[in-house]
Amino acid sequence: MELRPYQAECIETIEAQPPGAFLAQMATGLGKTVTFANIPRHGERMLILSHREELVEQPRKYFNCSYGIERAQQHSHGEEVVSASIQTLARRLSDFNPEAFRLIICDEAHHAAASTYRKIFDYFRPEKLIGFTATPNRGDRVRLDTVFSKIIFQRDLRWGVKNGYLCDIHCRRVDIGFDITAVHTRQGDYAPGELDQAMDGTADAIAQAYRDMAVGATLIFAVSVHQAEEIAKRIQGAVVVTGETKNRSAIIDAFTAGEIPCIVNCMVFTEGTDIPRVETVIVARPTQSESLYAQMVGRGLRLYPGKQRLELIDCVGITGKASLCTAPSLLGIDMDNVPKRKEKDIEGDLFELPEKIEVASDSPESWVKNIHLVDLWAQEMKYQTHDVNWFKMPDGSLVCSLANKQRMTIPCPDALGMVNLPNGSRCGMQEALDRAYLTLIRDHQNDRMLWDLQAVRKWGKSPATAKQLEIIKKRCKGFDIANLSKGDASQILNRLLNEPKKRRGA
Structure with missing residues (x-):
C-alpha cells in the first residue's frame, strides 16, 4: 500500500x-x-x-x-x-x-x-x-x-x-426524547442492556430525523439489533446490518451504487470499513467514549465525487451527570458549561462550534456553576488552585478576570499535562497554577475581591441584596434571579463588570 x-x-x-x-x-x-x-x-x-x-x-x-x-x-x-x-x-x-x-x-x-x-x-x-x-x-x-x-x-x-484528506462536517442536533440519567457506566461507557432499554420507543423520532435532515446516502448507528430493526422498518428502502449479517459486502456495494438509501447498523461499521459514499451519519447510539464517537463519525469523513460535506446528526436526550459525546467532542470541546436552554444553538460547521460554545457558556448560569466545576476538576486531577477564581473554558483553558478588563489565561495542558504559556515557556499544569498565583499576589492585590475565591465566598449563602439583583436583572435579560445568594450574585457581577463585552453571551 x-x-x-x-x-x-x-x-x-x-x-x-x-x-x-x-x-x-x-x-x-x-x-x-x-x-x-x-x-x-x-x-x-x-x-x-x-x-x-x-x-x-x-x-x-x-x-x-x-x-x-x-x-x-x-x-x-x-x-x-x-x-x-x-x-x-x-x-x-x-x-x-x-x-x-x-x-x-x-x-x-x-x-x-x-x-x-x-x-x-x-x-x-x-x-x-x-x-x-x-x-x-x-x-x-x-x-x-x-x-x-x-x-x-x-x-x-x-x-x-x-489539507483535503477529509470532508467538511456540518453538525445538527435533534432531541429524540430519551432519558439516560439512570443508566449506569460499565468500563467507561453506558451499560448496553440498560442503554437499550432507555432508548426503547425512539425509533419513530430517529426515522423522522432522517426524513427531515438527512442528505444522500445515510448511515445510522443504533444501540442494539432490536433498535436497528425498529428504525429500518420506518425508513423506506433501509437495510439493517448487524454482526450476524452474511452479505455485508454486497450491501455496501449496493449502498455505494445508490440502490440502498440508508443502512442502519449496530456496532458493525465503527472502524475499518471504507464507505466513502456516506453523506449523512446519524448517531443514535449514545456513548461516553470519545474514541467510539469519533469512529462512528469517521465512517462519513472520506471524500467522494459530488459529496460536498458530511451531515452529522446527533440524537441527544436527557443525560443528567453523564458525559454524552456530541459533535464538539471531536475537537476536545466541553459542553459542561452550556445552559440547557442554549444547547439547541450549538449547530453548524464543526469548526465554528467552539466559538458558539464559548459564547453560550459565558452566561450567569455558567458563572455560578463554574466554581463547583473547577473544584471537582482540581480534586480529580490533584491540582492546587490556591483558591484562585478560575473560569474553566470549553477548550480546557483557565481564565481569571481582573480589573480594567484584564484577564490572566492558562492554556489547556496537552496529554502529558504540559502547558505552553503565552510568554513562550513550557511547564506542568501545577507549576502554571503556582506561577499565576504568585503573579496575582505580587501584581494584583487591589483586584483581590475578583480573583480570590475566599473573598467571593465570604458573602456566604444569604440572599442577594436588592442592589445586586437590580443590576443583574438589568444587565442579564431573561435570567432568573430568584434564589440567588450574595456569593452567586457577587460572582455574576464580577464577570459583568470586569470582562470585555464581546466575550460575554449574557
Whole structure:
C-alpha cells in the first residue's frame, strides 16, 4: 500500500526516536492503522493493544505476515504480529516472555493511564512503546505523562479537512426524547442492556430525523439489533446490518451504487470499513467514549465525487451527570458549561462550534456553576488552585478576570499535562497554577475581591441584596434571579463588570 506523505512522515518520526514511550495523534480517517502496520519491524515481533474487543481483528488486513489474536477463547502462537484485547492480555501475561516484543502499539492510547494498561506496560520490556489515538488528548482530563514521555506527531481533524484528506462536517442536533440519567457506566461507557432499554420507543423520532435532515446516502448507528430493526422498518428502502449479517459486502456495494438509501447498523461499521459514499451519519447510539464517537463519525469523513460535506446528526436526550459525546467532542470541546436552554444553538460547521460554545457558556448560569466545576476538576486531577477564581473554558483553558478588563489565561495542558504559556515557556499544569498565583499576589492585590475565591465566598449563602439583583436583572435579560445568594450574585457581577463585552453571551 502506498503511504500518504504524512503517514510516511509519522513512521520516519517514530523510527528516529531513541528507545522509549511516545505518543502520536492522528484524526479518524487519516489512517492510523495503516500507519502503524507499516512501521518497520526489523524481523522482530510487534504487539498491538486495543481497548475494545471488536478492534482486535481489524488490523489483520494491513499485514502480510503471521498474525495472532489474544482475545476471549483465541490464543496466539508465536506469530510475528500479535493483536490483543487489553482485558484478555492482562490475565495472560505469564504466557509471554517480558522481552517477546520489540515494538508495542497502544491503540486508543488516551486510555493508557488506566491500571490494566499499566500492568501490561510494567510487564513487557519493548524497545519502543508507541501510543496512537484519534481523539484530542487534553491533560485536564487524563494525564498520560505517567506512560509517555513525549508527543512526537500530531495531525488533527482540522488539519485533515484543511489539507483535503477529509470532508467538511456540518453538525445538527435533534432531541429524540430519551432519558439516560439512570443508566449506569460499565468500563467507561453506558451499560448496553440498560442503554437499550432507555432508548426503547425512539425509533419513530430517529426515522423522522432522517426524513427531515438527512442528505444522500445515510448511515445510522443504533444501540442494539432490536433498535436497528425498529428504525429500518420506518425508513423506506433501509437495510439493517448487524454482526450476524452474511452479505455485508454486497450491501455496501449496493449502498455505494445508490440502490440502498440508508443502512442502519449496530456496532458493525465503527472502524475499518471504507464507505466513502456516506453523506449523512446519524448517531443514535449514545456513548461516553470519545474514541467510539469519533469512529462512528469517521465512517462519513472520506471524500467522494459530488459529496460536498458530511451531515452529522446527533440524537441527544436527557443525560443528567453523564458525559454524552456530541459533535464538539471531536475537537476536545466541553459542553459542561452550556445552559440547557442554549444547547439547541450549538449547530453548524464543526469548526465554528467552539466559538458558539464559548459564547453560550459565558452566561450567569455558567458563572455560578463554574466554581463547583473547577473544584471537582482540581480534586480529580490533584491540582492546587490556591483558591484562585478560575473560569474553566470549553477548550480546557483557565481564565481569571481582573480589573480594567484584564484577564490572566492558562492554556489547556496537552496529554502529558504540559502547558505552553503565552510568554513562550513550557511547564506542568501545577507549576502554571503556582506561577499565576504568585503573579496575582505580587501584581494584583487591589483586584483581590475578583480573583480570590475566599473573598467571593465570604458573602456566604444569604440572599442577594436588592442592589445586586437590580443590576443583574438589568444587565442579564431573561435570567432568573430568584434564589440567588450574595456569593452567586457577587460572582455574576464580577464577570459583568470586569470582562470585555464581546466575550460575554449574557
